[in-house]
Amino acid sequence: MWLLATFTIACSQNVAEEEIRHYPIDDMQEIIAESGVRIDKEISSDGNGSLHIAAESPTTIQLYETGDIDVEAARLIYRARLRTESIEGQVYLEMWCRFPEKGEYFSRALQSPLTGTQDWTIQETPFFLRQGDNPDNVRLNLVVTGSGNVWIDDIHLLKAPLP
Numbered sequence: 237m238w239l240l241a242t243f244t245i246a247c248s249q250n251v252a253e254e255e256i257r258h259y260p261i262d263d264m265q266e267i268i269a270e271s272g273v274r275i276d277k278e279i280s281s282d283g284n285g286s287l288h289i290a291a292e293s294p295t296t297i298q299l300y301e302t303g304d305i306d307v308e309a310a311r312l313i314y315r316a317r318l319r320t321e322s323i324e325g326q327v328y329l330e331m332w333c334r335f336p337e338k339g340e341y342f343s344r345a346l347q348s349p350l351t352g353t354q355d356w357t358i359q360e361t362p363f364f365l366r367q368g369d370n371p372d373n374v375r376l377n378l379v380v381t382g383s384g385n386v387w388i389d390d391i392h393l394l395k396a397p398l399p
Contacts, residue, residue, distance in 0.1 A: 259299070259390075261275070266300060273297060291382070291385070294380060302376075307370065320351070326350065327379065350386075
């Protein structure tokens with residue numbers, strides 16, 4: 237059975253984390269969203285570019301899908317670097333896990349949404365998978381509940397032991 241987590245881990249625990257996917261966001265390759273986003277080579281957390289979203293109204297930006305990642309009995313972590321400018325509303329990460337014959341369930345970083353203007357910060361949201369819970373697809377999104385500018389960079393999907 238699945239356990240849904242809708243909070244952000246306050247302090248990152250790098251012990252025994254294993255990288256499943258890394259999306260540096262240096263180009264538009266593999267990014268699902270086709271409108272309202274662009275690569276920004278000037279503003280970047282790693283110096284290689286980031287994805288810029290100029291939101292005029294609430295929006296959910298679909299970034300990546302993993303397909304089957306063959307993970308269970310673990311903590312799945314969606315981590316990214318975010319920067320905001322003049323955000324009215326909130327910005328947070330959202331991860332959807334799809335389970336065969338069970339449906340889709342989400343995790344959102346609602347404990348630490350960004351608002352206003354903030355320099356690069358790391359945000360993450362976990363999803364706890366019990367034994368037998370093996371998602372056949374994971375979607376990584378960015379949610380903006382209002383308007384303003386957001387940059388996202390250096391996205392990681394990690395696997396860690398259950399607490």
